[in-house]
Amino acid sequence: MTPVTAAERSDAARNRERLLLAARDLIEQGGAAALTMDRLAEHAGVGKGTVFRRFGSRAGLMLTLLNDSEAAFQARFLFGPPPLGPGALPMDRLIAFGTERIAYVVEYGDLVLAAGNASRGRFEVPAVALWNQHVEMLLRAGGVESREPGLLAGSLTATLDPERLLHLIREHGVTSERLAASWSELVTRVAGSA
Amino acid sequence: MTPVTAAERSDAARNRERLLLAARDLIEQGGAAALTMDRLAEHAGVGKGTVFRRFGSRAGLMLTLLNDSEAAFQARFLFGPPPLGPGALPMDRLIAFGTERIAYVVEYGDLVLAAGNASRGRFEVPAVALWNQHVEMLLRAGGVESREPGLLAGSLTATLDPERLLHLIREHGVTSERLAASWSELVTRVAGSA
DNA sequence: AATATAAACGGACCGCGGTCCGTTTAGTCT
DNA sequence: AGACTAAACGGACCGCGGTCCGTTTATATT
Numbered sequence: 001m002t003p004v005t006a007a008e009r010s011d012a013a014r015n016r017e018r019l020l021l022a023a024r025d026l027i028e029q030g031g032a033a034a035l036t037m038d039r040l041a042e043h044a045g046v047g048k049g050t051v052f053r054r055f056g057s058r059a060g061l062m063l064t065l066l067n068d069s070e071a072a073f074q075a076r077f078l079f080g081p082p083p084l085g086p087g088a089l090p091m092d093r094l095i096a097f098g099t100e101r102i103a104y105v106v107e108y109g110d111l112v113l114a115a116g117n118a119s120r121g122r123f124e125v126p127a128v129a130l131w132n133q134h135v136e137m138l139l140r141a142g143g144v145e146s147r148e149p150g151l152l153a154g155s156l157t158a159t160l161d162p163e164r165l166l167h168l169i170r171e172h173g174v175t176s177e178r179l180a181a182s183w184s185e186l187v188t189r190v191a192g193s194a
Numbered sequence: 195m196t197p198v199t200a201a202e203r204s205d206a207a208r209n210r211e212r213l214l215l216a217a218r219d220l221i222e223q224g225g226a227a228a229l230t231m232d233r234l235a236e237h238a239g240v241g242k243g244t245v246f247r248r249f250g251s252r253a254g255l256m257l258t259l260l261n262d263s264e265a266a267f268q269a270r271f272l273f274g275p276p277p278l279g280p281g282a283l284p285m286d287r288l289i290a291f292g293t294e295r296i297a298y299v300v301e302y303g304d305l306v307l308a309a310g311n312a313s314r315g316r317f318e319v320p321a322v323a324l325w326n327q328h329v330e331m332l333l334r335a336g337g338v339e340s341r342e343p344g345l346l347a348g349s350l351t352a353t354l355d356p357e358r359l360l361h362l363i364r365e366h367g368v369t370s371e372r373l374a375a376s377w378s379e380l381v382t383r384v385a386g387s388a
Numbered sequence: 389a390a391t392a393t394a395a396a397c398g399g400a401c402c403g404c405g406g407t408c409c410g411t412t413t414a415g416t417c418t
Numbered sequence: 419a420g421a422c423t424a425a426a427c428g429g430a431c432c433g434c435g436g437t438c439c440g441t442t443t444a445t446a447t448t
Contacts, residue, residue, distance in 0.1 A: 012426060037405060047428030049408085058405065072398055123361045151368070151376035158358055161351040167317045173346070182345035189384045203444055204394060231435060241398030243437085252435065 015055055017177035018044045023065060032062070032110035062115035063125070070127055073104055077134060090142035091191050094135065096181060098160060101131075102176050105162045106169065112162045131157050144191050154188070159186060207384060212238045217259060226304035256309035257319070260302060264321055267298055271328060284336035285385055288329065292354060292377035295325075296370050299356045300363065306317055306356045325351050333384070338385050346384070 022044035025034045041048040055061040068123055081097040082088035105112055115160035139146070146152045160183070168174040175182035220229045230261035231252060235242040251254040276282035277290040299306055310316035332348035333340070340346045354377070362368040 003419070009425065031376075036403080049428050052406065123358065123437075146379060148372060148376045148379070151362075151372065152380065154358070155353040155380050157290070157378065158325075158352045158355060161352060161355070164317065164348070164352055165406065168348070171317075177341060178345065182342045182349065184385070185340060185342070186346065186349050188379070189386075192383075192386070203395065205444065230433080243398050244396075246436065247396070
């Protein structure tokens, strides 16, 4: 059966598998910094051109590497159990969202950072737009009325910027708990006033 | 008269002058992107090593280029006339701070962006710490009591992140006025609740 | 004026992310 | 089986920021 959209060639599929395997391997050994595109190509026994054909850029590769966990995170705040998912009060969901996001950034640290250096800035990543919408929706549902709900939501998500969070954690010894508490306070204050 | 700390050698001073001149020249012609370290060295008639000896890194050069205007900005919010400087109500000063910061980022766009890629992230820049303190001070003075005033202030300044602001302006056509209004709303909300 | 020395100099060199284009190959059509 | 073609391949090549180290030079000292 001939598919409507051209199917992936078998050698391409095999190489993609090899590359992802090699990438995880390199990261496991020496962290995200050890993953250079040249080394990846060599380690996977593949030409450098192939690496870029597959993933477009280093950031694209990181995004692919994160894809599974990102999808899982999205599924949790969109469809998962409360307080993160539907069912809880909007403000509780918002607080949970920040808390979980902080945990996520802590867990995947360097990968998230490396994924952020996309070609056209770290705001083009589709996931970012989704978070903004989600936060905006929760704000509305929580009774927060603003003339610029999108910008207000953006201000809140800016607080969760991975680079900022990791900087505070690594260079200033701030704990995830304090960050989560601060997020909670911020959200509460924003929602609290008329 | 021999100075206590070794004076700058005359050739060094002359070369620094040449380099700054050449740098502004290149930027004027082709924007910040046209300023590569190799071209700068060539344009200034100086070895590449000299460029790095002088400024440490590209970000360091950008910081030097911005030094004057940064200092002027700092002077204005520390000692200048109200509502930005002392004399106005703390919350009005805070709103003015964001508004002026947005205008600053718009004016110096690419330079600010390039200066942000410092060696150890864009949070090491001394000016950032100063803004945080300033915002924190204004929050306190405005009667905002928090268990983590530093983190709360940091969340607010994160909203003013140049990359975010410029992205919204350039890619989404958001005006400075809307950004300033959103900042004002955010600050008001944060200050408004008990 | 000659000497000493610390500072400044310059450019070859490195590894990086990313591009280009001639070559190879998997899948299809006869 | 053989021919055709679009896709995938691979590695030389590029410009970048940044480093290293042998050479030059401004300045203080005598």
